[in-house]
Amino acid sequence: MRMLVLGAGALGAIFGGRALERGLDVTFLVRPRRAQQLARDGLVVESPAGDIRRPVTTVAQAGPGYDVVLLTAKAYDLEGAMEAIRPAVEAGAAVLPILNGLSHMERLNEAFGPGRVWGGLARIVAGMTPDGVVQQTGEMSELVFGEQDGRMDGRAAALAQALGRGRGFDALAVPDILPRMWDKLVIIGTLAGATVLFRAAIGDIVRAGGRDTMLKLLDSNAAIAAAQGFPFSEDARAFLARTLSDERSVAVSSLLRDLERGGPNEADHILGYLVEAARRSGLPHELQHAAWLHAKAQDQRRARER
Template identity: 65%
Template sequence: MRLLVLGAGALGGYFGGRALERGLDATFLVRPRRAEQLARDGLRVESPLGDIARPVTTTDRAGPGFDVVLLTCKAYDLDDALAAIRAAVEAGAAVLPILNGMAHLDRLNAAFGRERVWGGLAKCAATLTKDGVVKHLGDWHWLIFGEQDGRMDGRAAALAAALGTSKGLEAEAVPDIQRRMWEKLVHLGTVAAGTVLMRANVGEIVRAGGRDFLVTILERNAAIAAANGHAMTPAFMEGYRAMFSDPDSPYTASMLRDLESGGRTEAEHILAWLAEAARQAGVDDGIHAMAVLHARAYDQRRAAGRL
């Protein structure tokens, strides 16, 4: 199975590298600077589950001959990504997006047709250093995906079988991918809103007396999901209440890491989307609106060069 990985950053580098370990034919579609880095140094992943250091194949344009495109861009780069992968998809490749949130599915469906677009999510915390090393943060290593019609006998199931389960990667095809994506959004929307507003990790917020604050965001996100037909299970809520009550947790959202490094954030695609979804569902949007305001004020400072 031939895999085209759009980007060799945190998630593209990690999952693309693990796919190569599993024997898949993976090519990385990257910008010139990253291509030069990879040509010079190879793909380097530092992970508690095993490092990767190997040469890789890169390209600057998509073309025919790929079975699946692994789409790992940030949500704010989606327009450029659609143009970059179009030739591969029109030649028959399926698209596996692991972007945060839900909004991208409608745009991908409109661009390529629902039958070519899968749902997907990554449970993996990683970052790309300035010298081009993918640093895997912790031990989350799950890639979950599925065809939107729920079929379990197609290309998604074949990819899951090819990737398999190993120490560094557990790949799973599921028949209910949209429910799984809502679960991730409930969780992600909580850690993003909480850690961005407080500029602190979960443990620091809890130790400061913010446990109820985090749980309130979690419960409001769950109410949004339920209003959209995807109620969270009691076990899910129990597990995440415990996660957001841990005074020793170092957990932060990638959105906070982006903000602290002076980069662009996905606030519009996650926080603003959730705030609007809360209003439509009749859920109190006060905390979400404040998180959006905080992120937009940061954007103003960034645009003015005053970070």
């Protein structure tokens, strides 16, 4: 199968690199600066599950001839990303997005039609250094995806079979990708809401006496998901409740890290999406709205200071 990977940041580099190792024909659609790094140094991933160091093929513009496009852009870059991949998708490629939240699914469905858009989520912790080296933390590296209609005999299943499962990387096609994406939204929405609202790590919030508030936020997010027809799984709730009770945890959300760096962030796509879903269902959403408002106020403060 031929795969086009939009971006060679942390997720694109790792999943695209592992796909190369499994024998897929992979091309990276990247900006000029990243293309220069890759031409000079190759794709470099440092991982406990095995390093990747190899030359790769890059392009500056998408075109026809691909089976799937792996979309790894941030949610706030979605509009530009859609235009970048449009030539490949209109020529027949399916889109596999691994963005946070669910708002991107609506936009991709509008742009390309649900038959060409898969759901997807990633389970991995990684980042990239300024010189282009991708560093993975821990061995977990899983890509879960599926076609929105739940079919298991199409291209998504074929891609999972081609990628396989093994040390360093697991690819899994599932018939229930949308419920799984809602589970992830409840998890990241709770972690983002709590850490942004209190501007602290989970353990800091627990030691300050905020455990019950975080559990209230969890229950509220789970109710929002259930109202959309996607009940939050009991196993996921039990796991997250334990996480929100750990006074030693130093976990913070990527949304808080982005907010404190002063750059673009996904507040609208995670917290704002939950607020709007709650409003449509007539559910309480005071904590989600307060966290979203905190993030937006910080954006306004930084804009004023600049």
